[in-house]
Amino acid sequence: MKNFIVAKSAGFCFGVSRSVEMAQKLLESGSAYSLGQLIHNDDVVRRFEGRGLKVINSPDELPAGARVMIRSHGVSKAVYAQLEKRGADITDATCPKVKRIHELVRKAQEDGRFVVIIGMHDHPEVEAVKGWCGDCVICENAAELDEWYGKFGKLLTKPITMVVQTTQTRSNFTECASFLKKRCTNLQIFDTICGATSMRQEEAAKLAAECDAMVVIGGKHSANSVHLSVICSEVCPNVQFIENAGELDTDRLKSADTVGITAGASTPAWIIKEVSNTMSEEIKTDAIPAEEKEMSFDEMLEESIKTIYNGDKVTGYVVAITGTEVSVDIGTKYSGFIPTTEFTDDGIKVEDAVKVGDTIEAVVVRVNDVEGTVMLSKKRLDAAKSWTMVEEAVESGEFLEGTVTEINKGGVVVNVKGVRVFVPASQSGLPKEADMNQLLKQKVRVKITEVNRSRKRVVGSIRAVAQKERREKAEAIWNEMEVGNKYHGVVKSMTSYGAFVDIGGIDGMVHVSEMSWSRIKNPAEVFNIGDEVDVYVISFDKEKKKISLGYKDPNENPWVKFTTKYNVGDTAEVKIVKLMTFGAFAEVLPGVDGLIHISQIANRRIGKPEEVLSVGDVVEAKITAIDTENHKISLSIRALAEPAAAEVEEAPEVEDNGEDALVYEVSTNGEAKGEIVEE
Structure with missing residues (x-):
């Protein structure tokens, strides 16, 4: 080994602890009798006998007027009557959980019900329960229950109430309950296992x-x-x-x-x-130290x-959970419980907050010696710990997490593990005119700025947390900043020339020219404030804290698409988008326009483009020149038309109006000579 x-969980349960303590107090004032063994442990019984607690097996053995103790297993109603008849001075140590069963079966009898007791035959607790009801049967397990029901149970005209010995196994109770559920209507089943x-x-x-x-x-x-x-x-x-x-x-x-x-x-x-x-x-x-003295x-x-008092801090483990309380074994004669409301304040289900078997710390709120129960509070103990934590947070600067539980004129209240932390509106992190209600029930982190425990006053700041987090994020972003880095950001504001995007702690600007491959006049044509967008770094200046961002997708560059699809000499179907005195602009692909000089519109002399073309017309044109460096294209309709019989006319001189286009002298076959035409 x-x-x-x-x-x-080894050792005395609450009921046994309670009876042992009651026996000790009883013997302080002289000898007494115990009706049956005080507990089912021969060593303890012998030691108590040595101190004057004599065991008797029947009320008839009790001298008239003598002091007698009823053990934790309890006794029948008839035994109480016998003891009273003999004038006995009774100390009742019946376990409260057993007394509850007595009351359940007594009520069942009053209501005209038949009682089924699941437990060991001849066990003192079971015999005592039997003595509190009239018609009943004791079945040790589902097999006995089946045998009884086959012979007698199915003939019953009374509805059935089932209880179980407090020390029965969970599996036995479940099997017996399942058996009756399948065969009985108007059935009452009470889970009375401790x-x-x-x-x-x-x-x-x-x-x-x-x-x-x-x-x-x-x-x-x-x-x-x-x-x-x-x-x-x-x-x-x-x-x-x-x-x-x-x-x-x-x-x-x-x-x-x-x-x-x-x-x-x-x-x-x-x-x-x-x-x-x-x-x-x-x-x-x-x-175990060898020198430890014998107790x-x-x-x-x-x-x-183990006796406990109000205010004591105790540690135990959860043994059961009901709709109203969480039962806790604290290793004493008392049965501890914590109201479920202590676990459900934040809308959490009690079964999600605590589970059977969990170790739990609490403080004693109220001790009930009569019922053998003790009310505990986890919340009070947590609050005391939380105050210490809050005070330490002021010194350390640590941020604490809580939930906004209240909105008032001055700001908001944040519950930080049971401690109310007031956050002024100016420190809420919201704009001045913003609705504070948007923070209600939200989880937030706060920096504690002031604590006065005697006045139970704590002040904190959500804004300080946000500012620090923003600085840390900004520093991290600047440290990793490189041209081409991609970020997911939020549009914060817009001007006539661009939009400012928060990329996680710092703002960068997307110029209007970097928003779309199509021509746009205003950023509002692409963005709205609050939009989440994916952007990339075009350039940055760390010293000046400036970042230029791009939004339009490089893979969607229309010029790249054009040069991939077309070459000089190719024919394209184009759409007339603008007419000028010197020619017409036509869309070759979305975002890519070319110029059809007036001399290349028709195979005859015309005074202005409107004589042949209208905006919106779709025509075929030949690509006669591509300026890759300046992204300019020359087009010709004339190059695809039949040559006219007459001499080719020269194009009239036109003033340079500053339009962004190439104008070439073009021969009758559409080939450019590279000089501007003069009359």
Whole structure:
């Protein structure tokens, strides 16, 4: 054996812890009687007998007027009557969870229902439950239930109410409930298994599956201990069921690398510790100091029952979740619970916020000794931690995350893990006239700028976070800036000559000439403020913090498309887009225009282009010249027409109006001579 693992849930449950503490207090003022063994653990019972707690098995054995204790398993209604008849001074240690079952079956009887009890025959808890109702049957499992139902159950005229012994296994309860659901109408099923029992069984099964051997500590008459042994045996071949360290067979553990230890609800901490000590000695570890002094019986009981007070900080694990509360085992005689509202304030479902088995820290809010419950608050403990975190954030400058929960005239309130942080409107990060409601219920990061814990006042800034993040992003972008880099940005503003685009912390400008391959007069023809756009870097000046961006796609360059498709001498179908005194401009491809000089419009002399052409006409023309450097094209309709019989007329002299076009003297066959024609 190399090491061992003790289950977190091992040991006293709430009901047992409560009864043990009540017995201790009872014996402080003299001897008393216990109606049945106080708990199903012979070692504990013997020690209590030594202190004056005598076990009796019937009320008839109790001297008149004597002090008597009812154990956590509870007793029937008839037994209460017998004790009262004998004038007994009763200390009732019945577990509140068992008392709930008594009330359920009593109410079922009043309502004329038949009660089915799923539990062990002759177990004191089951016998006590039986004594609180009239017509009932006890079935240990689904097989017994099936047999009973086949003989008697199907003849019933009363509706059925089903309850279950608090220490039964979850699988047995599920099988029995499923059986009745398939056969009964108007059925009531109450899951009365103790949450701590379910958790203990689940943990034991998981631990047994992971270990080479298991040791289950508990009394032989303890129902929950017996169930633990059976559960472990289903997944682990080497299981020992013992009552104390004296029964431990260490030889059976020598071949095991890892051994798991679990214990029933009636097993005190000192017995678990004795078993652990024995195993520690076996693997020669010093986990338990040899010089540790032996504890007295009272000290060992104190260790097992652990009393708590309001304000105490406790750690436990979740054993059950209902619609109203989260049950927490805190390792004491009390059953802890946290209202589900503490987990659902932000609209989160409780089952998404916490799960059975989770370890949880909380603070004690209220202790109810009568019911054996303790109300806990996770939120209060978290708030205390959060205040410390907020105070430290002022010094460190760390940004904290929270949710905007409130809008007021002065700004917004951000909930940072339970602490209200006020953010003035000027620090919200929104423009002056913006609607603050757009921040409501949004997750934000804030910089804490002021904390006054005594006045519970905290001030923060969303804007400071945004500014710092923007600076960091800008620095990162400048560090990686290169011509050709591509960015996804947002159009922030526009002028008559271009648009400014935020590319993640810094702005660059897209000139109107870089927005489209087509001619546009205003950036608004392409962009709207707020548009998300993909841009690329054309040039930049890091010192002046200026960036020129391009938007039009280089792959869609119409000149490249033109030169790829056409050569000098090719014929193209063109569209007349503009008429001038010296000729006509025609679109060869979208974004590419060529000039048809007036002398190349017809094979005869004309005074102006309008005599032959109109805007919108589609005609065929020959490409007579391509100026690749200046992106200019000369076209000729005349070159494709039949030559006229008359002498070719010269083109009239025209004034240069500054249009961006090439004008050539062209021969009758359309070939350019390279000189401007003069009359």
